[in-house]
Amino acid sequence: VSHRDETPKWREDFPYDAGEDEAVTRRDLTRFLLVAGTGLAAGSGWVWARSRMRGERAWPAVDVCGEGEIAPGASRGFEFAGEPALLVRRPAGELVAFQRKCTHLACPVTYRPAGDEGGEALVCHCHHGRFDVGTGRGLAGPPRSLRPLRRIQLERRDGRIVAIGLVPRGEVVG
Ligand code: FES
Secondary structure, X not given: OOOOOOOOHHHHXXXXXXXXXXXXXXXXXXXXXXXXXXXXXXXXXXXXHHHHHHHHOOOOOEEEEEHHHOOOOOEEEEEEOOXXXXXXXXXXXXXXXXXXXXXXOOOEEEEEOOEOOEOOEEEEOOXXXXXXXXXXXXXXXXXXXXOXXXXXXXXXXXXXXXXXXXXXXXXXXX
16 A cells, blocks of 8 residues: 555644745745845945035135236146145136046146146146146046046135135036
């Protein structure tokens, strides 16, 4: 007599449905993925929000100098947002300011109204890097393929030149 079709005694005592077990596993996995995905999305959102806040963060304004203290073609170093910065009065009178650390290996950039190697530029002596004075974009040397120098927003207050913020990356100030 075969006992194959008979339900074993242990199964009667401990009813167990393997198919349902698999369904639970899938449900658990779905729940896990949902929680993990939500966590990941929240984390990414937080990083994004933080980076936005960094770009638009209100740094304390810095009084750089008086309007008459910087002649056309001259530059002046100062500090803004905890970083070295450079104020430039271009030959035509326009004022611009940038963070001063070269985007290649952080050597300080200096201003050249014009030079042997070309026209007006912000230059880095470490590896012959050159940046556009209007936009901060790399023109020559390693910076050509790197991000631009970060521009600093300026304001005139009662005859003084004041640095008031970092221009968000990718934004051009006229
Ligand atoms: S550090 Fe400026 S070009 Fe290399």
